[in-house]
Amino acid sequence: MAPPPAPWNWVKGRVCNLCREVGERLHNGLHAETHHQEPPRHNPIRCQMSRLFGSASGSSYADLMPHDLARTALQGLLNRTNIPREVVDYIVYGTVIQEVKTSNVAREAALGAGFSDKTPAHTVTMACISSNQAMTTAVGLIASGQCEVVVAGGVEFMSDVPIRHSRKMRKTMLSLNKAKSLGQRLSVISRIRPDYFAPELPAVAEFSTSETMGHSADRLAAAFSVSRVDQDDYALRSHTLAKKAQDAGFLSDVVAYKVPGKSTVDKDNGIRPSSKEQMAKLKPAFIKPYGTVTAANSSFLTDGASAVLIMSEDKALALGYKPKAYLRDFVFVSQDPKDQLLLGPTYATPKVLERAGLTLADIDVFEFHEAFAGQILANLTAMESDWFAQNYMGRKTKVGAPPLEKFNTWGGSLSLGHPFGATGCRLVMAAAHRMKQEGGQYGLVAACAAGGQGHAMIVEAYPQ
Structure with a gap:
C-alpha cells in the first residue's frame, strides 16, 4: 500500500502531485498553445x-x-x-x-x-x-x-x-504596589509571614504526573529490562565516540565564543571519556537506593x-x-x-x-x-x-x-x-x-x- 500523502513530502520531485497533474493537463490539451512553465x-x-x-x-x-x-x-x-x-x-x-x-x-x-x-x-x-x-x-x-x-x-x-518569590509573597507585593497610603502599605507588610520568603524553583517534575523525567527513565529502564551495566556501557560509548569525532574535526559548524572577561569557549566541555569502573561507583540519582539512572548515564x-x-x-x-x-x-x-x-x-x-x-x-x-x-x-x-x-x-x-x-x-x-x-x-x-x-x-x-x-x-x- 502506498504511504498516505504528506503535506511536505519533498523528494527530488519538483512539484506536488496536484501541481504536476495541473501542469500535465495544461501541457496536454487545455492550453496546448501555451508553453508550460515549471512551477517554482x-x-x-x-x-x-x-x-x-x-x-x-x-x-x-x-x-x-x-x-x-x-x-x-x-x-x-x-x-x-x-x-x-x-x-x-x-x-x-x-x-x-x-x-x-x-x-x-x-x-x-x-x-x-x-x-x-x-x-x-x-x-x-x-x-x-x-x-x-x-x-x-x-x-x-x-x-x-x-x-x-x-x-x-x-x-x-x-x-x-528564573527563580520566583512564593505565590503568597507575589500577591503581597502586588497588593503593596496598589496601596495608596502609608497606612495601607504598613497593613500589607504586617501580614507577611516567614514562609512567604521561601523561593519557587522552576518545576523539574512533569505537571501532569508530578514525576521527574529521571524517575520516568528509571522506571522505563526497569520495564524493558535495561541493566545499569548496559546503561553505563552506552554512556561510555557516547563519550568515546564524541571524543573521536572531536579529535577528527568532525564536529564542525561550531562557533568559538570569547566570553567577556573569560577565555574563549572553543570546545564542548562535557565530553569526558571515563571508565566502567568509575561509572559504577556513582549512586542512583533518582530512585534510591536501587535505581539504575545516574549522573554518568544521563545527559x-x-x-x-x-x-x-x-x-x-x-x-x-x-x-x-x-x-x-x-x-x-x-x-x-x-x-x-x-x-x-x-x-x-x-x-x-x-x-x-x-x-x-x-x-x-x-x-x-x-x-x-x-x-x-x-x-x-x-x-x-x-x-x-x-x-x-x-x-x-x-x-x-x-x-x-x-x-x-x-x-x-x-x-x-x-x-x-x-x-x-x-x-x-x-x-x-x-x-x-x-x-x-x-x-x-x-x-x-x-x-x-x-x-x-x-x-x-x-x-x-x-x-x-
Whole structure:
C-alpha cells in the first residue's frame, strides 16, 4: 500500500502531485498553445548551520543571558554563509525555560545580531523538541510560499533559571504596589509571614504526573529490562565516540565564543571519556537506593544555542549556495506521559518512514536524542519488539531497531550536552554532516520530549 500523502513530502520531485497533474493537463490539451512553465521549487533545504560549543550550566557562559548565546549563533551563521541580513524573511527560535526579560528571545537575538527591525521573529516551545518545532515551522513558511529564506534555531540557558518569590509573597507585593497610603502599605507588610520568603524553583517534575523525567527513565529502564551495566556501557560509548569525532574535526559548524572577561569557549566541555569502573561507583540519582539512572548515564544541564539557514531550493540556487540537505518529511507524536514519557522515537520513527515511503533499511544515518542511556536502550528494545508493536502501537509487526554502526556515531546528548531548546538543530546538523562524510543518502532524526511527546524527521543528502 502506498504511504498516505504528506503535506511536505519533498523528494527530488519538483512539484506536488496536484501541481504536476495541473501542469500535465495544461501541457496536454487545455492550453496546448501555451508553453508550460515549471512551477517554482519550494523544496525546503538546509544550507548551513552554526551552534555554540555546549557548556555545562554554571561554567563558561554563567554570566551571560540567553539572547547573548542566540545572538552569537545567529552572527556565526551570518559569518559562515555571508548571506545578506535583508534576504532573511523570518526568524524562529525554540526555547524551554524562558528568561522573563526576553520572553521572545528570537526577536531580541535577531535585533542583537543586526537583523532589520522589519524582519519578524517569534519563539516556540515544545520541551526538548523546541528547535525541531522551530525548523518545521520554517519548513511550513517556505512550503506555503510565504517565505523563501528562514533562520530557525534554539537556545537554552540553565546557568540562570528564573527563580520566583512564593505565590503568597507575589500577591503581597502586588497588593503593596496598589496601596495608596502609608497606612495601607504598613497593613500589607504586617501580614507577611516567614514562609512567604521561601523561593519557587522552576518545576523539574512533569505537571501532569508530578514525576521527574529521571524517575520516568528509571522506571522505563526497569520495564524493558535495561541493566545499569548496559546503561553505563552506552554512556561510555557516547563519550568515546564524541571524543573521536572531536579529535577528527568532525564536529564542525561550531562557533568559538570569547566570553567577556573569560577565555574563549572553543570546545564542548562535557565530553569526558571515563571508565566502567568509575561509572559504577556513582549512586542512583533518582530512585534510591536501587535505581539504575545516574549522573554518568544521563545527559547534563547545558547552556547552548544553534541556528540553521533554511531556504527554498530555487532561492538557494539563485543566491549561489550549495545546499546541504533536503528536509524531506517529519512527524510529531504524543503518548501517555506516565508510562511512555520517553518513547517518542519509537512511535515517531515508523510514522515518518511511512510518510516518506522509506524503510528502516533505507536509512544510512540515525541521530537520536540521548536524554538518558536507559531511554535510548528502552526505545531500541521497544522498536525491536513485535509484542510492543502489536499491543501498544496498533501495528502488526515491529519497525526494527537501528543498527548501532549507523547510530549516533559522533556521540550524542549524553556527551555533547543537552541545551533543551537547541538540541534538535544539532541532531539535524550531525545527520547532514555524517551523510556527507559517509556517503549516505537518508538520515533519520528522532527525539523524545516532556509531556510524552516526540518527533522524527527524514533528512536527505543534496546531490553533489
